[in-house]
Amino acid sequence: MRIFTTGQVIRLFSFTLLAVTLGLVQAQAKTDLSGTWKVNAGKSDFGPMPPPDSMTEKITHQDPDMKANVVTTGGAQGDMTYDIHYTTDGKECVNSVGGNEFKSTLQWEANDLIVDTKGSFGGNDFTSKERWTLSDDGKTLTVSRHITSAMGDADMKMVFDKQ
Numbered sequence: 001m002r003i004f005t006t007g008q009v010i011r012l013f014s015f016t017l018l019a020v021t022l023g024l025v026q027a028q029a030k031t032d033l034s035g036t037w038k039v040n041a042g043k044s045d046f047g048p049m050p051p052p053d054s055m056t057e058k059i060t061h062q063d064p065d066m067k068a069n070v071v072t073t074g075g076a077q078g079d080m081t082y083d084i085h086y087t088t089d090g091k092e093c094v095n096s097v098g099g100n101e102f103k104s105t106l107q108w109e110a111n112d113l114i115v116d117t118k119g120s121f122g123g124n125d126f127t128s129k130e131r132w133t134l135s136d137d138g139k140t141l142t143v144s145r146h147i148t149s150a151m152g153d154a155d156m157k158m159v160f161d162k163q
Contacts, residue, residue: 037160064089
């Protein structure tokens with residue numbers, strides 16, 4: 001049986017406490033999605049929708065608060081500019097886009113942000129599930145979206161490059 005000195009016990013306890021604390025801080029750190037993001041149409045798949053001519057999202061993110069200004073030109077909806085406000089703590093967030101109300105909840109799943117949305121667009125009810133994934137180098141944001149509506153299901157993948 002090995003006997004530790006008081007100094008060794010204190011150092012071992014301090015090291016263990018430091019390791020646990022660093023692990024908790026690392027586990028609690030969330031991905032920062034802040035930045036100006038421009039869609040890369042060549043790497044994206046808009047499913048049954050025609051791609052926009054351009055789409056830019058300016059995101060301000062200080063977890064759990066996240067705001068985005070979205071500017072889209074061309075595509076199925078034409079030119080649109082709107083602001084959305086989310087929280088990433090699982091609480092319901094209500095936003096209006098083009099006079100249509102959307103209710104979303106956002107939660108972290110590891111480093112990915114999961115966005116569940118219900119709403120109506122042009123009189124058609126829909127649900128959407130998105131997974132936002134930031135690349136390891138922080139330069140690419142990929143949004144994978146599954147939409148369900150009375151018109152059927154559709155999958156989309158939008159790849160954004162950081163500007």
